[in-house]
Amino acid sequence: MHDIKSIRDNPQAFDAGLARRGLKPLSGSLLAIDERRRAAILASEQAQARRNAASKEIGDAKKAKDEARAAKLMAEVAELKTTMPELEAAARAADEELTKELSAIPNIPFDEVPDGVDEHGNVQHHVFGNKRSYSFAPKLHDDLGTALGYMDFEAAAKLSGARFVVLKKGLARLERAIGQFMLDLHTTEHGYTEINPPLLVRNEVMFGTGQLPKFEDDQFWAIKGELLASPDHERLKTERLGLIPTAEVSLTNLARESILDEKQLPMRLTALTPCFRAEAGAAGRDTRGMIRQHQFTKVELVSITTPETSKDELERMLSCAEQVLQKLDLHYRVMTLCAGDMGFSSQKTYDIEVWMPGQGDGGMFREISSCSVCGDFQARRMDARSRGPDGKPRFVHTLNGSGTAVGRALIAVMETYQQEDGSIAVPSVLQPYMGGLKVVARE
Structure with a gap:
């Protein structure tokens, strides 16, 4: 998998490497996702920091018997509790999107590797x-x-x-x-x-060496089943393993x-x-x-x-x-x-x-x-x-x-x-x- 920081530092070299693989430039779309991801992470971190600060200020306001300020801060904390999961979900979604895109891109060839399409x-x-x-x-x-x-x-x-x-x-x-x-x-x-x-190996092991996600159809798969009993019903827990x-x-x-x-x-x-x-x-x-x-x-x-x-x-x-x-x-x-x-x-x-x-x-x-x-x-x-x-x-x-x-x-x-x-x-x-x-x- 590619390092997004390396792509950020030298997008031209990344795209040039992809061109040698016969692929179109991808740095622009990747960096757009990365910018959205970083903005979402920053917003989530700022919300967490503000919640921590506001919680401390509530204590200070109550000590000062400033009930109006304490009430206002408590309302702010309550609103942050509502919005923070949404911000965290947005950051997580952007991170998963970036990982998905990066995981499907092949490695960049050394300069000494000869050019050619096949x-x-x-x-x-x-x-x-x-x-x-x-x-x-x-x-x-x-x-x-x-x-x-x-x-x-x-x-x-x-x-x-x-x-x-x-x-x-x-x-x-x-x-x-x-x-x-x-x-x-x-x-x-x-x-x-x-x-x-x-x-037989797990999905994440196939991912580690690059068989997944791009070459899923080139693999043989086995389904491992385990019958789980509960007071109300039985259900089958399955896990996919690759040969x-x-x-x-x-x-x-x-x-x-x-x-x-x-x-x-x-x-x-x-x-x-x-x-x-x-x-x-x-x-x-x-x-x-x-x-x-x-x-x-x-x-x-x-x-x-x-x-x-x-x-x-x-x-x-x-x-x-x-x-x-x-x-x-x-x-x-x-x-x-x-x-x-x-x-x-x-x-x-x-x-x-x-x-x-x-x-x-x-x-x-x-x-x-x-x-x-x-x-x-x-x-x-x-x-x-x-x-x-x-x-x-x-x-x-x-x-x-x-x-x-x-x-x-x-x-x-x-x-x-x-x-x-x-x-x-x-x-x-x-x-x-x-x-x-x-x-x-x-x-």
Whole structure:
């Protein structure tokens, strides 16, 4: 969330940042609400101060036996008692209106972020490895999985509908091996602390990382009911919980409503969890195979840092995610996203795109990880702060990244390591997690 004081101090810079996101200027309307809010707060505070002063003056008037003045002051206090709730309500309403407007505005990109309106404006940062050559035409992962008998979309559709999959035998184990390998790498070599977080979270937690209010339709929701009994009747108390679209939501919010000691920072957290996305904004995209699923597994990386170190932490996080693909010997490229293609909460984002030889006509790069720095944007929504040597609390900076998407890593491994007979060679770093198995083949 944006700081209204910062907007007030430099509205031109704020509007310029929004323009890079493809949005119209908003500082004027925001500052008008803010002016109304500040006026309402001032009126409420002045009324409270006058009531306190008048109450004291009543006592003084009575001591002086000035009953006329005391009566006049008592009438004034009575009138203030009537008007004060209205003034407080006006201040509260203006504050809520400002919060609502601010909460729907995306973060401002760094100056170094390239201009652009969509993925076509993204800029290649660097490339790792080379495309593999095959003596046969590489197949899509779903063709490979179906031929093996270990990837079943029809069975999943009977259970849950479209955009779900049932993995079996060697592929189920291979996906588990990939997730465990990633988790072990990040915890033993990269210094991340493993967390097993809740998969269902409250509205305010979704708000904290920016899923609400703008992306409500992209989430899956569960209703928790509790039957309350009273002497006269029973009623059902309900609470809505969201299924996490990424462990970023749970991990980042571990710092919510806290004041951390800056000696604890950077706080680096990782989790391997199922993730759930309604994909409301992706109708008709990637309907085939496992590329875009309602349920998938991902290893998430989250860092909580000081403002001074967050930019360097982004580069470190990117390196940690890259090492996953390097150890799997997968060809990939890193893209710096343009301002118009970044996520809602991001100030700067790197996408890692892995080469999938079975995709498209002759293969293509597909996103497997996004690493983003959010500044204090999420921290303001969560009220997550730290206390430095001067003892003053300030908002932390947050970062998140995929380290990486397990399902897409499975696809990349299947398509990259496929053999002419349709079997899948197991990368050497995964073989210990597969009980020494070197090839996933049809039984």
